[in-house]
Amino acid sequence: MSAIxxxxxxxxxGARTIFRDVSFEVRDGEVFTILGGSGCGKSTMLxxxxxxxxxxxxxxxxxxxxxxGKAGAEGRHAMQREVGVMFQSGALFxxxxxxxxxxxxxxIFTDLPPDGRAAVxxxxxxxxxxxxxxxxxxxxxxxxxxxxxxxxxxxALDPPLLFLDxxxxxxxxxxxxxxxxxxxxxxxxxGTTFVVVTHELASILAIADRCVMLxxxxxxxxxxxxxxxxxxxxxxxxxxxxxxxxxxxxxxx
Amino acid sequence: xxxxxSGLVYCDLSGASLLLSMEAAHGAALPILGxxxxxxxxxxxxxxxxxxxxxxxxxxxxxxxxxxxxGDAIAYLGEVVCAVxxxxxxxxxxxxxxxxxxxxxxxxxxxPLIILLGYLxxxxxxxxxxxPMRRFGADLYVANLVAISLLRELGPLLAAVxxxxxxxxxxxxxxxxxxxxxxxxxxxxxxxxxxTMLVLPRLMAAILVMPALALILDVAGLLGMTTVMTGxxxxxxxxxxxxxxxxxxxxxxxxxxxxxxxxxxxxxxSCFAGLxxxxxxxxxxxxATAAVVGGIVATIFLDGLFSILFYRLGL
Numbered sequence: 001m002s003a004i005x006x007x008x009x010x011x012x013x014g015a016r017t018i019f020r021d022v023s024f025e026v027r028d029g030e031v032f033t034i035l036g037g038s039g040c041g042k043s044t045m046l047x048x049x050x051x052x053x054x055x056x057x058x059x060x061x062x063x064x065x066x067x068x069g070k071a072g073a074e075g076r077h078a079m080q081r082e083v084g085v086m087f088q089s090g091a092l093f094x095x096x097x098x099x100x101x102x103x104x105x106x107x108i109f110t111d112l113p114p115d116g117r118a119a120v121x122x123x124x125x126x127x128x129x130x131x132x133x134x135x136x137x138x139x140x141x142x143x144x145x146x147x148x149x150x151x152x153x154x155x156a157l158d159p160p161l162l163f164l165d166x167x168x169x170x171x172x173x174x175x176x177x178x179x180x181x182x183x184x185x186x187x188x189x190x191g192t193t194f195v196v197v198t199h200e201l202a203s204i205l206a207i208a209d210r211c212v213m214l215x216x217x218x219x220x221x222x223x224x225x226x227x228x229x230x231x232x233x234x235x236x237x238x239x240x241x242x243x244x245x246x247x248x249x250x251x252x253x
Numbered sequence: 254x255x256x257x258x259s260g261l262v263y264c265d266l267s268g269a270s271l272l273l274s275m276e277a278a279h280g281a282a283l284p285i286l287g288x289x290x291x292x293x294x295x296x297x298x299x300x301x302x303x304x305x306x307x308x309x310x311x312x313x314x315x316x317x318x319x320x321x322x323x324g325d326a327i328a329y330l331g332e333v334v335c336a337v338x339x340x341x342x343x344x345x346x347x348x349x350x351x352x353x354x355x356x357x358x359x360x361x362x363x364x365p366l367i368i369l370l371g372y373l374x375x376x377x378x379x380x381x382x383x384x385p386m387r388r389f390g391a392d393l394y395v396a397n398l399v400a401i402s403l404l405r406e407l408g409p410l411l412a413a414v415x416x417x418x419x420x421x422x423x424x425x426x427x428x429x430x431x432x433x434x435x436x437x438x439x440x441x442x443x444x445x446x447x448x449t450m451l452v453l454p455r456l457m458a459a460i461l462v463m464p465a466l467a468l469i470l471d472v473a474g475l476l477g478m479t480t481v482m483t484g485x486x487x488x489x490x491x492x493x494x495x496x497x498x499x500x501x502x503x504x505x506x507x508x509x510x511x512x513x514x515x516x517x518x519x520x521x522x523s524c525f526a527g528l529x530x531x532x533x534x535x536x537x538x539x540x541a542t543a544a545v546v547g548g549i550v551a552t553i554f555l556d557g558l559f560s561i562l563f564y565r566l567g568l
Binding site: 050051052077080081083085087088089091092093094095104105107108109153 | 430434436438442443445
């Protein structure tokens, strides 16, 4: 069963085509990464998957809900109730403490009493190593901490599908490794599906079951998909110059 | 034609790009003569990095933008109406502490300014009108004039202008920076309606505080007028009688009702400006400006409509 099915998706902004004809599937319970260099449309792709941006053409199905086309609005609302999203900057609400940020979805969508909400939120913050910082405001913490708090908030309702935008960029190697372990742990224990946008090679090789790689020069006039599959096999076997450049730092002359 | 670089001992990247632009102006590759190896290598590197300019950004004419802006505004008004209608189902998205915070910010903290400006307005109005009125021996009626103009017109209008300048800009900047930080996107992906969570508490706060602000401004203005009139030697009881005779409760409540409408227009417009913030830090400033200008224009426009309406209704 696939958690996400993307077929023939194209995104244009005015005369500029970001990518063309991208198709891939994300299976249930896997860690799927979207790779590529800067400006290749990774974050645009993620925005489409979470329903913030409607693709110019193509269809996207997430957790059985079609989120594109005429009936897409209903699908998007239904899908957004079931997924968690961590934004690149964390996107924490500046007027609330970290604990309140994580408690917000619990407050709106569950019937837990205040004590229960706080306990769940504390545990989620503890999971990302922020158990000591629950009372801090977003303005008082570092970028890496904000990212981790964003992950804790995305996990608040234990969604079966989590989207993470550059979770390990800007984190120190130890925290990044801990985060990778957390992702694998949640996948194994709860069967959570992850879609991770990243270009951190170490993290990709450590966590990704499968990946899709985008490149902004896939077509003469547009970006697109240049490879998909197990990243370790791509690293060892791919003959595509950009894939080799990405995984093995072999820049074509 | 050829370029002779035999006398050139050193060249940096900027020099190489100048040479290349000369070549481009000529229209074809020029033979380079006598260049030392590092300059040849540098020119090759610079030549490899020259890429043709990307497609020009689509130039949009003004009219589709205007059409889109009007469409966005209508869609937003629809969303606000929906948010109000669906509030019972979404009541958990409305955070009461937020409502109290906005009421405090828009109302309680504005009171000193409202008192000061109201008092000065009453003072100036009374003084300015007393001079021509005295020529007709009618300076006692300054009290009537100031009372009616304050209660019916200037109280709610001035309070709305203060609300737009003080609070409307803050609403737009706050929501605008949330937009820039992707907090609004985060709300959408959490399936939380941004209009219910961000706009409704601000709208409710503005509707709640505006009658109070207009009333305080009225009272302060009347005090200012009283100061001038007592200076002219009229006893307090006479001034009070004049005000009582001139102004009816209908004037007062009509004014307060107008204030509520102005307040809701200011809140709705400033939240719209915030939610429509573009990208980058400059966009937040532009949103704040749009909120203040839009709020004041809408207030005066509405005031004109109310004048016609009240006249037709004979109020």
